[in-house]
Amino acid sequence: MLIDTPTHRPDTDTTTAAHRRRHDDAPDTAALFSRLASLDDGPERDAVRDELVTAWLPMAHRIAGRFRDRGESVEDLRQVAALGLVKAIDRFDPSRGAFESYAVPTITGEVKRHFRDRMWALRVPRRVQELRNKVRVARRELTQNPGSPEPSVADIAAHTGLTEEEVTAGMEALESFSTLSLDAELSSDDDGYSLADTLGASDTSYDVVIDRESAKEGLRRLPERERAILYMRFFEDMTQSRIADRLGISQMHVSRLISRSCARVRAEAMGQRGGRHGTGGHSTTA
Numbered sequence: 001m002l003i004d005t006p007t008h009r010p011d012t013d014t015t016t017a018a019h020r021r022r023h024d025d026a027p028d029t030a031a032l033f034s035r036l037a038s039l040d041d042g043p044e045r046d047a048v049r050d051e052l053v054t055a056w057l058p059m060a061h062r063i064a065g066r067f068r069d070r071g072e073s074v075e076d077l078r079q080v081a082a083l084g085l086v087k088a089i090d091r092f093d094p095s096r097g098a099f100e101s102y103a104v105p106t107i108t109g110e111v112k113r114h115f116r117d118r119m120w121a122l123r124v125p126r127r128v129q130e131l132r133n134k135v136r137v138a139r140r141e142l143t144q145n146p147g148s149p150e151p152s153v154a155d156i157a158a159h160t161g162l163t164e165e166e167v168t169a170g171m172e173a174l175e176s177f178s179t180l181s182l183d184a185e186l187s188s189d190d191d192g193y194s195l196a197d198t199l200g201a202s203d204t205s206y207d208v209v210i211d212r213e214s215a216k217e218g219l220r221r222l223p224e225r226e227r228a229i230l231y232m233r234f235f236e237d238m239t240q241s242r243i244a245d246r247l248g249i250s251q252m253h254v255s256r257l258i259s260r261s262c263a264r265v266r267a268e269a270m271g272q273r274g275g276r277h278g279t280g281g282h283s284t285t286a
Contacts (some may be wrong), residue, residue: 033094034050081107084106087106088103100247131167131169131170142159174183206242216266229261230262232246240255
């Protein structure tokens with residue numbers, strides 16, 4: 001008598017394993033999908049669709065649970081996953097295989113889009129979002145064994161193939177879903193301060209640098225004596241009378257030269273080439 005053992009029926013075992021449910025929340029709804037595909041729009045089709053949504057909703061909730069503790073409430077995540085489930089049901093072709101194989105990536109993609117499009121307080125470049133996801137996955141993989149230490153930036157870089165700068169950007173993005181108000185209190189002490197108190201003020205020195213660079217070319221074009229007068233007046237802080245005595249000219253002449261030189265440099269710095277005065281740069285004798 002021949003006993004039909006598993007070693008004698010490998011094809012049957014493979015088929016059985018292929019049809020075995022991968023999750024407890026994966027119901028057998030093949031008949032419902034076939035019926036849905038045969039129905040036209042109307043109350044009967046809506047009822048079958050609702051029945052499918054109810055049957056597969058636990059799976060959608062399970063997928064939503066994977067994204068908990070990321071700044072969004074579980075209830076909102078479940079709503080997004082349910083929307084992805086409805087889309088999967090509407091688009092599924094029963095002739096293409098098992099519904100679960102199609103629904104899982106569809107629902108997961110819907111939840112990920114929710115995080116990408118709705119959860120960021122500021123528009124974050126796609127590249128930074130991708131770095132964030134790679135860093136998050138790497139941290140989970142490197143700490144999956146009990147007692148594993150928190151991975152360093154170098155550990156994550158070696159695991160992912162990213163540079164340490166990219167890992168740092170991804171780690172910063174992990175905590176960047178929301179923004180703080182400038183009025184947010186950062187200290188609970190009596191002398192507490194807000195986020196706005198930590199921000200730097202505009203540095204007026206930058207304006208001075210810009211002005212000096214803008215005036216540099218105009219100063220080079222001035223005659224040597226006029227450059228010397230400006231240097232004595234504005235860098236050595238000499239009075240017009242002292243400058244006049246040193247150069248052997250009148251104080252009024254010094255005043256006119258200063259005014260004319262400053263006007264010329266200012267005009268050139270402003271791009272007003274036609275604003276030159278006097279003799280076009282030749283020095284005036286006393």
